[in-house]
Amino acid sequence: QVQLVESGGGLVQAGGSLRLSCAASGGTFSTLRMGWFRQAPGKVREFVAAISWNAGITYYADSVKGRFTISRDNAPNTRYLQMNNLRPEDTAVYYCAVQVQPYNPIYSRESTYRYWGQGTQVTVSS
Numbered sequence: 001q002v003q004l005v006e007s008g009g010g011l012v013q014a015g016g017s018l019r020l021s022c023a024a025s026g027g028t029f030s031t032l033r034m035g036w037f038r039q040a041p042g043k044v045r046e047f048v049a050a051i052s053w054n055a056g057i058t059y060y061a062d063s064v065k066g067r068f069t070i071s072r073d074n075a076p077n078t079r080y081l082q083m084n085n086l087r088p089e090d091t092a093v094y095y096c097a098v099q100v101q102p103y104n105p106i107y108s109r110e111s112t113y114r115y116w117g118q119g120t121q122v123t124v125s126s
Helices: none
Strands: 003-007 010-013 017-023 033-040 048-052 058-060 066-071 077-081 093-098 118-126
Touching: 003 093, 017 033, 017 093, 017 118, 048 066, 048 077, 058 066, 077 093
Parallel strands: 010 118
Antiparallel strands: 003 017, 017 077, 033 048, 033 093, 048 058, 066 077, 093 118
16 A cells, blocks of 8 residues: 655746655555646546656656656655646646556556545646
8 A cells, every 4th residue: 555645736827836746655665657647627637747666767748748847856755746837727636646566558547546645736827
């Protein structure tokens, strides 16, 4: 069982930046990837970015490529989503989630992620 806790959401003006964190606990030895998804009001949840747990290989949705960066820093079980040049259309609840072993080549489908955080609100004003 893996527990995920997101933090770092908030209100920012268009063009601004936010950094989301996702801390994992409860046994991450079988984690394959960590992903970020978002859900705007009235819309389906969509893939944003993902990072392989050990190798650090990154994946991005076209809508955020060049503006968002998913990374791992010094904290061993925490991954980050740096969001720059934010737009009003980035407004959503952002969720982190993890895939577990065995290997799955699909990184953008939410049904392949087993554990989910509670979500953090990001609001971008125009």
